[in-house]
Amino acid sequence: MLKNNKKRVLSGMRATGRLHIGNYLGAIKGMIELQENKQYEVFYMIADVHTITTPYDKDSLVQKRENVILDYLAAGLNPSKASIFIQSEISEHVELSYYLSSVVTVARMLHLPTYKDKIKQYPENATMALLNYPVLMASDILLYKADQVPVGIDQEPHLEVAREIARKMNDYYGTDFPEPTRFATKGGYIPSLLGEGKMSKTVEGSYINLTDNLDTILNKLAKAPTDSGKGFGVPNSGPVANLLQLVSLFEGDEKKKYYEQEYLSLGIKYTELKHDLATAIYLALEPIQDKRKDLESKKNYVQSVVEEGARKARIIAGHTVFEVKEKMGFI
Ligand code: TYM
Numbered sequence: 537m538l539k540n541n542k543k544r545v546l547s548g549m550r551a552t553g554r555l556h557i558g559n560y561l562g563a564i565k566g567m568i569e570l571q572e573n574k575q576y577e578v579f580y581m582i583a584d585v586h587t588i589t590t591p592y593d594k595d596s597l598v599q600k601r602e603n604v605i606l607d608y609l610a611a612g613l614n615p616s617k618a619s620i621f622i623q624s625e626i627s628e629h630v631e632l633s634y635y636l637s638s639v640v641t642v643a644r645m646l647h648l649p650t651y652k653d654k655i656k657q658y659p660e661n662a663t664m665a666l667l668n669y670p671v672l673m674a675s676d677i678l679l680y681k682a683d684q685v686p687v688g689i690d691q692e693p694h695l696e697v698a699r700e701i702a703r704k705m706n707d708y709y710g711t712d713f714p715e716p717t718r719f720a721t722k723g724g725y726i727p728s729l730l731g732e733g734k735m736s737k738t739v740e741g742s743y744i745n746l747t748d749n750l751d752t753i754l755n756k757l758a759k760a761p762t763d764s765g766k767g768f769g770v771p772n773s774g775p776v777a778n779l780l781q782l783v784s785l786f787e788g789d790e791k792k793k794y795y796e797q798e799y800l801s802l803g804i805k806y807t808e809l810k811h812d813l814a815t816a817i818y819l820a821l822e823p824i825q826d827k828r829k830d831l832e833s834k835k836n837y838v839q840s841v842v843e844e845g846a847r848k849a850r851i852i853a854g855h856t857v858f859e860v861k862e863k864m865g866f867i
Contacts, residue, residue: 545570546682548583551600555607556743558735561723562688564611571617578618589666610828621845628853633675639704674698678713686719709863731761731775750818757810766803770796786816
């Protein structure tokens with residue numbers, strides 16, 4: 537009996553660098569909420585195969601992967617409630633993605649905003665792996681027949697592709713893939729500290745890491761662009777709006793409203809705002825950092841978590857691939 541009556545959840549993060557508060561607010565918070573919900577069987581992976589879709593350093597891949605596992609556990613993913621595993625250890629992810637790619641057109645992939653953004657960032661790297669990114673992601677999700685996917689808003693176009701693939705596979709081959717939906721959190725889009733675009737691991741200066749200390753957070757926020765601090769209307773986009781969003785997420789809506797009043801009257805003093813905000817962010821991260829330090833000395837435990845996660849994932853993945861091969865006429 538492979539599928540109990542629980543719905544499934546699947547999510548993952550690439551091993552491209554230390555996790556930041558965008559990853560935390562946009563994805564990890566939702567991942568934690570769903571692992572606590574007994575209606576779901578939950579799978580969270582380290583998407584190391586997705587890491588090679590943009591230029592990467594092969595010598596530090598294993599280290600970066602370990603960092604994601606530690607960040608996951610420190611931030612509150614609980615291995616007794618969620619299966620935590622490494623994507624490349626379950627070869628069915630890559631295998632299924634190839635089968636799924638037969639129902640996707642090249643034109644559809646070329647038009648995705650995420651693909652266009654990445655080739656702008658890395659013009660020399662318009663590879664097949666990058667083009668296939670969403671198909672591999674669909675494979676990650678469909679392999680576990682997941683209904684819910686806790687990810688940030690930026691991943692919505694990829695989920696749309698996953699739904700299209702599920703529909704086509706079901707139509708053409710009679711599979712029973714559910715159409716996955718994004719599980720949203722309040723911080724589904726955290727902007728870059730630089731005032732333009734989203735906070736991203738691969739854009740230097742754009743992010744605050746979960747491991748940053750108070751001084752680092754203060755320095756990073758000090759560089760965030762602002763304006764004169766007052767005016768006739770509070771900006772609802774751009775650098776000031778971005779700062780106020782972080783205020784709302786880390787200090788609450790009341791504090792944000794207070795600054796909005798200040799903007800329309802005496803003016804915001806940005807040094808004070810940034811100081812208070814840095815302190816609030818640090819207070820939220822401190823318990824995560826303490827837990828991480830503790831985990832760093834427990835290498836065997838961390839290893840056993842991903843071994844157990846892979847064991848559970850492999851059973852389901854093997855079953856789905858067998859079923860797909862059968863329906864597609866291989867068996
Ligand atoms: P990655 O590593 O780029 O991002 C990991 C997660 O963090 C979210 N995120 C953000 N949320 C809010 N504001 C931001 N500035 C911000 N930056 C990142 C992302 O939305 C994501 O949830 N494609 C995935 C990895 C993946 C995956 C999957 C996810 C591979 N296969 C299957 C779910 C299901 C990604 O973007 O990773």
